[in-house]
Amino acid sequence: MTEAKAVEAATNNNTNHLADFDPHKKKPKRNKYAFACAILASMTSILLGYDIGVMSGAAIYIKRDLKVSDVQIEILLGIINLYSLIGSCLAGRTSDWIGRRYTIVLAGAIFFAGAILMGFSPNYSFLMFGRFVAGIGIGYALMIAPVYTAEVSPASSRGFLTSFPEVFINGGILLGYISNYAFSKMKLQLGWRMMLGIGAVPSVILAVGVLAMPESPRWLVMRGRLGDARKVLNKTSDTKEEAQERLSDIKKAAGIPEHCNDDVVQVAKQNTGEGVWKELLLYPTPAVRHILIAALGIHFFQQASGIDAVVLYSPRIFEKAGITSDTDKLLATVAVGFVKTLFILVATFMLDRVGRRPLLLSSVGGMILSVLTLGISLTIITHSDKKLMWAVGLSIATVLSYVATFSIGAGPITWVYSSEIFPLRLRAQGAAMGVVVNRVTSGVISMTFLSLSKAISIGGAFFLFGGIATVGWIFFYTMLPETRGKTLEDMEGSFGQFRANPAGTKGVDNGNKGQVQLGTTTNNVQS
Incomplete structure (x- = not known):
């Protein structure tokens, strides 16, 4: 009997181990509800992606129809990034006030109005007004999508799910490129207006789909609605x-x-957004200061490395490389959109397996090599008396490799990382500040690229972007600890030491760091 019991106990023990083993491996990828919520929230990012993609081709026809200069074109393309600052600055407080879900609805509604205005623009001034309205909607969308997705995602698949906004930005860019090609054969006065006006369609789908989403559990807790959050x-x-x-x-x-388990509780006012700016900017703890620098830095270097110059002005780049036909240039941009979308899909499956740091560092390294090679090939073409097919082919290949390496790391990780590192009380406003830096940098790059290319040559412009990306790689290596697998509430413990910390999430060491940091914070508050 004793032997039989021992065998039975061993069998049960083995069964328990197997039961523990399977869910640990499989369950993190099977939460269909969180997956659906992330999909719906991230659809807001299609709005920005479509605008970037469609304007790259529409600009060709807008210039011909409205007879505007290159300076007016680069302002038209880039100004929406500055307009989006208004939406981003308002989105933090708005999302704390009406909730993450209804902020997404608001973003879609504003962009819908902007797309309709752009589609019916009779002149350059009216078109700029339409971009102003659309820009506010894009600002709201850029801030709220990663915040909502990070707050609704389980830690095991947070990297995968919070990379969705970047997936949809790339999908939107591809749709914009396809729209350019599809409407390019229409009459000059009608074609570009159709390209811009059709952007209203995704915002309608978004507004309907968001009704099926739940509110963010963290926002519900901030409002004292514990039962709904549960x-x-x-x-x-x-x-x-x-x-x-x-x-x-x-x-x-x-x-x-x-110990509070009531369904509804009273929450102190300071947890609903008041006093956040003081804690972020005036009296930050060492950890919060580090988090803020990391978030703003990753947004700055993502855009300063020249991605919007490549995406927005890819027809110009291909023209400089030797492609003269409008149809061929637009087809080449479709290839750019396809490669960007393909590699961002690859990145979504690697974020929670490889980790943020190694993926980001290898991505930026690939971008540096690609953009410097692009600068060399365009310089050779510019100074050559005859058409060099190998240089043309190298230019196209390096544009594709640049957007591929960007999409596999720097693109999605910027939004994932900046949305997950801020403490709950600072998350909405912190994420909004990141978006502000992102859009300002993007606006400066896209509004000056044509002028910069004329001043230092197009090859020189890409050498400059390569130098900025190199500085960015050093910043990422020294300032960004790994965050994979940590809960959002434990994230603060990984920050506060301004040095490379690739093992910031490892077991006991990280826990000790968190304890030391918390102790430091307490002392600072008391003093």
């Missing part, structure tokens, strides 16, 4: 235990007692 967490977590743990962490971050 329901959402039960649906978006891998296990019931994880849901309970996430709720406990959010309650702690929001200043709600651990």
Whole structure:
């Protein structure tokens, strides 16, 4: 009997081990509800992507129809990034006020109005007004999509799910390129207006789809609606235990007692957004200061490395490389959009397996090599008396390799990283600041590229972007710790030491760092 019991116990033990093993491996990728929520929220990013893609081709026909200069064209293309600052600055407070979900609806509605205005523009001034309205909607969308997705995602698949906004930006760019090609054969006065006006369609789909989304559990806790937050967490977590743990962490971050299990509680005012700017900018702890520098830095270098110059002005780049036909140039841009979309899809499956740091560093390294090679090939073409097919082919190949390496790391990781590192109380405004830096930098690059190319040559412009990307690689290596696998509430413990920290998430060491940092923070507050 003793032997039989021992065998039975061993068998049960092995079975338990197997039961523990399977969910650990498989469940993180099977939360269909969190997946669906991330898809719907990230659809807002199609708005920016479509505008970037469609304007690259539409600009050719706008210049011919409205008879405007290169300077007016680069202002037209880039100004929407500055207009989006208004939406980004308002989105943090708006999302804390009406919730993440209805902020997404608002973003879609504003962009819808902007797309209609652009599609019916009779002149350059009216077109600029339409871009102003659309830009506000894009600013809202850029800020809220990664924040909502990060807050609804379980830690096991957060990198995968929060990379979706960048996936949809790339999908939107591809749609914009395809739209350019599809409408390019229409009459000059009608073609570019159709290209811009059709952008209203995604915003309508977005407004309808968002009705099926739940509100962010973290926003619900900030509003004291613990019962509603618990329901959402039960649906978006891998296990019931994880849901309970996430709720406990959010309650702690929001200043709600651990033992409080009421469905509705009163939350202190400071947890609903007031005083955040002082904590971010005037009196930050070492960890918050590090987080802010990391978030703003990654947004700056993502855009300063020249991605919008390549995407927005790819027809010009291909023209400089020796492609003269409008149809061929637009087909080449479709190839750019296809490669960007393909590699961003690859990146989504690597974020939670490889980690943020190695993927980002290898991505930026590839961008540096690609953009410097592009600069060399364009310089050779510019100074050559005859058409060099090998240089033309190299230019096209390096444009494709540049957008591919960007999409596999720097593109998605910027949004994933900046949306997950801020503490709950600072997340909405911190993410909004990141978007502001992102859009300002993008606006400066896209509004000056043509003028810069004339001043230092197009090859020289890409040498400059290569130098900036090199500085960015050094910044990422020294300032950005790994965040893969950490809960949003534990993230603060990985920051505060301004040096390379690739092992910032490893077991006991990281826990000790978190404890030391928390102790430091407490001392600072007391003093």
